[in-house]
Amino acid sequence: MAEPRGRVSDMLEAILAAGANPNAWSDEPAGKRRRHYHHYYAVLTLASVIIRGDDPRHLPLSTLLQLAIEESGVVNKGGSSSWGGLGDLHRGGRLHNVQLLLDAKADPNKASEPSPDHLPLLTALQLEDDVLVRALLLAKADPNIKRTDGGDTPLHLAVRSQLYKSCEMLLRAGTDVDAEDARGRSPLHYAGAGPMTIINSLTAFGADPLHTAPRSGETILHTFAACENAIPDTIDWIALKAPQLLSSQPPPTNLTPLHVAAKRGHFSTCLRLVDRGADLNQRGGRNLRHTAITLADKRGHHELAKALYHRKTMMCTATWSEWLRNPTIQTTIAFIAVMLWLNRALLYDLCLDIATWWYLL
Structure with a gap:
């Protein structure tokens, strides 16, 4: 089956084949990129972004790889999108653009500005996209990167989102199975909601069930x-x-x-x-x-x-x-008391038996 393609994909492939810089920046403001690329002249804008290369004059700056991954998330779960982007409306076309950039040696560990947390692998995990995670890891994305805000590693994000396939890929890529976030918690701490397959994978790769958060003792x-x-x-x-x-x-x-x-x-x-x-x-x-x-x-x-x-x-x-x-005991005692009161002869005999038993002791 042929891969979904489109005008932007064709232009991107042609420009990269001509030697354009795959680590170029997009200086489109956040929140405006998708509306901007919806128009026909998206191809011309994309070409100008790539040709400009590392242009430090505008903030925020997003790498083209980051932009392609963000745009793939627009249709990650719905299957279609009302916006255009760095790719085509079919999700496969967007994944094709990510792979084009990776094949052209786009750096999967290059963060977008101004935040160092805007990294392709972290974004792919936030989008809960196992296919993107696999593509980035094959391109040598660092499985041990940490967010500056919270200290989460990719494995923390994958476990928290219950992404079994991503967990497996990260573990096989050499991620630290007992890495701690800012609270001192390892990925295993976040596996309480399951599934058990994730816990089994973590322990198979050496996760410590006795791990304790250093500061809180949790x-x-x-x-x-x-x-x-x-x-x-x-x-x-x-x-x-x-x-x-x-x-x-x-x-x-x-x-x-x-x-x-x-x-x-x-x-x-x-x-x-x-x-x-x-x-x-x-x-x-x-x-x-x-x-x-x-x-x-x-x-x-x-x-x-x-x-x-x-x-x-x-x-x-x-x-x-x-x-x-105990309410159950209280109810039982009350029932016995009422029954004995209604049958006083039985109550008299019972008291006599208790007195005799006590005397014999």
Whole structure:
């Protein structure tokens, strides 16, 4: 099947074949490029941009490769676009333009100005485009680049967006599997929402399940517990892989993963952690005052607090006073009391039996 082509693609190929600089800049202001290229004279403008080369007179400046990738994102998910751009309306045509520039030795590690974070590989991951990621990695894009804002590596972005194919490609390209972002979190910290295939890939390439953020002391399980859409499989995996993390209480918060989940009201995560051995009696917080139950209740997650309380009393780890405050136990006692009151003869016999039993002791 022939690759989608168009006027701009043909002109771009011809100009590059004539020796034009593939690392030239576009000085079109952000937000104006796509409207500008919608018109027929897009070809002439593109030619003038390439011929000008590295023109430092205008800001912001975007490399042609960056511009081609940004424009490919216009139709990344919809399949068609109402705007024109550095390519054709068919997404394949836009990818063709990216490949044309890469084949002409466009630098995949050259950032656009004024921000050093405007890098082709990071943009491709933000667009969630595995095909672009593959093309850039084959062109020797650096898999270990970091954003200046937040310290994310390409692998952090891929894991957070659940891009399994991109994760695999980055890992095979030699990315640092335990690289830390500005918060000290490794990519594995962001895998709580799954899928498990990503976690399996990370650990197969040596990701450390015991990795701890240096400043906060946050473990992988703490981050999973804080994840709103964490899936049970990931909680089970880390709890079985590193059960000692269930009781981990890094200062200064001194919160266990169960405390973290209870504080945020993550119902299913809390129950899963309890099933895996988290201690409902363990106290945390700055003054070690709160159990997961009291912390959930304090934060207004009353149904969660009731569920944890019920789970605690049913597990026979509660004190007598806690047993008596259990709604199920209270209902049972009330029912027995009413039945005995209605049958006083039975109540008399029961009291007599209790007195006899007590005397014999």
